[in-house]
Amino acid sequence: SYGVAVPSAIAKGKIKGFDLEEASSVPGVIKIFTHENRPSTAWFNKKYTDDDAPGGTHFRPLHDEEVKYSGQPIALVVAESFEAARRAAALVKVDYEAQAHQTDMRANLDEIYRPKNTKMGYQKPPPPRGDSKKAYEEAAYQAGAKRKDAVEHHNPMEPHATTVVYEADGKLTIYDKTQGVTNSQTYVCNIFGLKKEDVTVRAPYVGGAFGSGLRPQYQVVLATMAALDLKRSVRVVLTRQQMFSFGYRPEALQEIRAGADKDGRIVAIEHRVASNTSRFENYTDVVVNWSGQLYQCDNITLDHKLVPLDLYTPLDMRAPGATTGISAFETVIDDLAFAAGVDPLEFRLRNYAEKDQATGKPFSSRELRACYTQAAEKFGWSKRPLAPRSMREGKKLVGWGMATGAWEAMQMKCAAGAELNSDGILTIRSGFTDIGTGTYTIVNQVAADAMGMNSNQVKVELADTSFPAAMLQG
Incomplete structure (x- = not known):
């Protein structure tokens, strides 16, 4: 039926x-x-x-x-x-x-609040460090932006x-x-x-x-x-x-400003965001925290608040939070580099963060500096003039730009089972799903390599609760 x-x-x-x-x-x-x-x-x-x-x-x-x-x-x-x-x-x-009813976020800002009870895995913005307001006002170079990000459906x-x-x-x-x-x-x-x-x-x-x-x-x-x-x-x-009629990437209103000293060192970062949620759940994704991790800075203020609307609750979507926050923040970093008269790549290298400033812990892995260097060499970045709109091919303007991206590496408990039959076929079973990332193929390759078998001797079965359990995949 x-x-x-x-x-x-x-x-x-x-x-x-x-x-x-x-x-x-x-x-x-x-x-x-x-x-x-x-x-x-x-x-x-x-x-x-x-x-x-x-x-x-x-x-x-x-x-x-x-x-x-x-x-x-x-x-x-x-x-x-x-x-x-x-x-x-x-x-x-x-x-x-x-x-x-109210579905207009700007019209409902009087109900804005800072959530206490949020979702699993959400990290609240860290406490302010230093005095970002004073440092920004005294900075030799300043840049800032206000941006609205519209709702986006999966x-x-x-x-x-x-x-x-x-x-x-x-x-x-x-x-x-x-x-x-x-x-x-x-x-x-x-x-x-x-x-x-x-x-x-x-x-x-x-x-x-x-x-x-x-x-x-x-x-x-x-x-x-x-x-x-x-x-x-x-x-x-x-x-x-x-x-x-259900989850989506939430609307966001962002305010960002940053300042640098006369040597092109970042001295102040402020990133504030208001995003919508439903009236019955406190959906919050990590939008602003990245701005306090990417570059060395002693004066940082980050804040995230919610605005309740008569809509369904937002839902994680394609690098939730980071897609919204980093793209806006990196635009301001570009503007600040231009204001300071420093090449945007050199500006990022000059302000490179060697550790997570919020926790004081080293990154589990960080090859960003090498990535910058290799990409610049292969792309011919040194040929790029500093001034915007100065590169042309005939009558066409040519733009060369760059930005930094970041994402967390989460590890959660997952189990798999292996069964080798008398016919020589190895079957791998696990409860995790293939969400289009090629999990069936990768598991087949890993198992075949571990057992010294050909890939056609390995059978992979996934996404069944009768198999060994796994957490969410996303």
Whole structure:
């Protein structure tokens, strides 16, 4: 059977009631689920958390009459065919009590706050060092910028979908678009009070995700809810429009300024950001911390605050935080180098940081200086004039630029199993997913090399909760 979610048509308010008569009359419709007739689910908020969840009160699909954001799933139509379910979903009538909503971040800055309860792995900006305000004001050279970064949605080519196979013994086999099968399994078991041995989650081919599969999305809850209630297999696929109804890279308002002395040494750095979150969770990614790590400076102020809006909670996306913060900060560093009359590469080398200034610890690995040098030699950087817009090919302007990028190296517990059969085939199994980075191929190569075998003698099976467990992949 097939399920189609019905999205809310308002951004904030309450559902006063449903008119399901016309929708229910569509041939093939099995049941229409709403908050009024859904099966019982967990009561406590902690049951709805997951390995990538921010702090706050987590979203519960079809929980009650409250509408928290536009596009929120408020009903699920299950039918014998996808076409019947889609037709019936379009005929569901809803009586709303709309309330004033706010989705404009600039208009809601009066509610800005500094979060206390954030997500796993988030590192708060370190305390200020020195006196950045005074150092900036006394600096021989100054540069700064204010920047707005718009919301960006993951929206992979393959939409999020979940197929729940209801087995003859009542156990569930769930095929989910997820970057962590163990995460999805735990999430489903907690919500519906199921034993892990009764739920198998598989994601052998994730397709594109870009971070959107780090948290279990609402279609896995709806599909599981329907399968358990109807005691039959159910598939729920989100529409392209519904792919805009959950996580995204948040909007950000950044203010950056930096100062250097007469010798081109950075003496002050300030980087402040305000980003949006939902009204029910405190999503925060690491935007400003990088600015205190990349270059040597004794006077640094970093700050990150949140603005609550009537939207769904943001979600990690493609180097979350760093993509937003470093690109803006590096622009200011370029401007400061130009103001000081120093080549931008030389400026970065002159201010090279040998250790993490926030912690005083050395970097686990750092070959950035060598990277600068090799890239400059191969690119012919020494031929680049200092003045902008001074390079031409005929009538065309030619721009040569550079920037520094950084990303953290996280290590988390992961297990794998190996089985060598009498036919000479080695099978490697692990619960981690291949999110498009070539994990199947790399595991095959590593195993073949370790065992002295040909790659065609190694079989790799991934992303199944019956295999040795692994954490999120992202």
